[in-house]
Amino acid sequence: MDLNKKIFIRLAVYVSILLTIFFIVYQILHPEITNLFIYLIFLVIGLGLVWALYIEYKAYFSKYDIHKQALDRDLLIKELDRLNTELKTKDEQMLMMSSFAGQGIILINDKKEIIFANESAIKLLNIVDAKTNSYEHRMRHTMIKEQIKKTYQTRQHENYNYKIDHKNLNVKTISTEQNRSNFVLVIIEDLTEKIQLQNVKKDFFSYAGHELKTPITVLRGYAELIQQEIINGEEAIDISKQMIDLIDFMKGFVDDMLMLSRLETFTGGEKESIDLKKLLLDTLAYYQGAIEDKKIEVELDIEDVTFEGDRLDFTKLFKNMIENAIKYNKESGQIKISLKRALNQLVFIIYDTGIGVAVEDQDRIFERFYRVHSSRKEPGTGLGLAITKHIVNKYHGHISIESESNKYTKFTIVI
Incomplete structure (x- = not known):
């Protein structure tokens, strides 16, 4: 219940009690009066007094309510202005930070607390959890902390390169002011x-x-x-x-x-529907002379497969893989080729019984110009597997190798 209404009810009760006491005292002092009309007059006077008080209450407190409402409205407007300013500030901060998408972003407030750090920044600088949000406690690289400290002191932008955890990082610290508070924006780029x-x-x-x-x-x-x-x-x-x-x-x-x-x-060229089985058989026919010269046995497991793509890409892919299987195979060796569609994906597997690839070389064979030491006596540009890898990546696929030196090599391509 409104406080003003409580006050009025309390006042009306007090007046009623006073009237009752007055009637009792008056009756004791004047027992000879038996005419109820006199009491009726007193009652009317009392009720009139209560009514007058009520009228006065409405007049007074209506003015009070209007004044209070005006004050409340002013406070509400001020609060809305404050919230709008705060939202605008946050929007500006988020807009500024979103413009650096793909980079590590850290925002530090005037209390030296990290109020925002994206996933890239956390990983690149190994930002840790701490009891306090202070950047000095959450960041472990002294040189970067000194750079941030310098930016706070000078309010000048700083830009340095660091070698951290085998990564080349460029770190920019930018001083920015929001609502008279000095913030520092840290931008980390992995170079x-x-x-x-x-x-x-x-x-x-x-x-x-x-x-x-x-x-x-x-x-x-x-x-x-x-x-x-x-x-x-x-x-x-x-x-x-x-x-x-x-x-x-x-x-x-x-x-x-x-x-x-x-x-x-x-x-590249336009995409078209390619009969991969025919293309693969045509590629094998192209290398038939080299296969016969080495007396290589070829085993095929090829299904009818069509694929939407650039014909030149798949021609080059098949040529590179078959040429390597022949070139690095042994006399009277074996080549097994499989081409299938599984789970709506193209799966191409080629296996040869050649010189193989050592474990230490397997992570690097897809680099440009990288040639395994044992294969350098064979002519080649050193670009074949790099090209194959790029073709597979172009179609969002994956290529893997399984090999053992002087025994076999197996490439699996899934697109």
């Missing part, structure tokens, strides 16, 4: 893959230059011998064949580099 890619590109051009320089030098030497007529007849024919082989190698090397570049930039 490890970018640096590795730069190194790979560097190695790529270095290796490409080396691989092309040697056959070009040999070709020039042969050409000069022919030009000067130092060689002729059968010898010239033999050298011409060697020159053709070198030209074929360089052409294959350039084709592989262009293919790899196309796959890395996700450009």
Whole structure:
């Protein structure tokens, strides 16, 4: 019940009690009065007094209620303004942090407490739980804590690179002010893959230059011998064949580099429905001469499978895998090929009884130009498995290897 109503009821009760006492006392003092009309007059006067009090109550407290409502309205407006400001601040903070998607983000308030840290930041900097939210307790890398401290002191942006847990990290600390409070935004970017890619590109051009320089030098030497007529007849024919082989190698090397570049930039031909069984059998027919030369036994388990994709991709994939199975196989060895569809996925398996791949090499064989030591005597660009891996990735698939040195190698591709 409203407090004002309680006060009025209490006052009315008090007046009624006083009237009752007055009637009793008056009757004791004047017992001779027996006319009830006099009591009726007193009752009317009492009720009139109560009514007057009620009118006065309404007039007074209605003004009070209006004033109170006005105060409440002002307080409500102020609270709404405060909440709107707070929401706006949070929205600005979230908008600022969302603009750094994919990077580690930490927001530290003016009390030096971490009020936000995304999953990337927690993993990259190994942020731990603590009794307090202070960044000094939750972060363990002294150099980064010193960088944050410096940003608080100078209110200047800081930018440093660190080597942490075998990762190359770039850490930016940015001073920002919100509602007169000094916040520090920490942005962590993992540069490890970018640096590795730069190194790979560097190695790529270095290796490409080396691989092309040697056959070009040999070709020039042969050409000069022919030009000067130092060689002729059968010898010239033999050298011409060697020159053709070198030209074929360089052409294959350039084709592989262009293919790899196309796959890395996700450009290629139109997708079409491919009869993979026919394509695989045609590829085997292309290598039939090499298979017969090594007296390799081929065992097939191929189903009728169609797939929507770029024909050039799957032609290259089958060629790379079959060529490796022949090239690194032993005389009178065996190749087993399986092509099926299982659980709505394409499954291609190729097994050979060749030189195998050592355990320590298995994680690296899909790198560009990486060649297992035991396979270096065989001609090749070192790009075949890298291209195969990129093709599989293009179709969101997976390639795995199972091998034992000098016994067998088994590749499984699931797309």
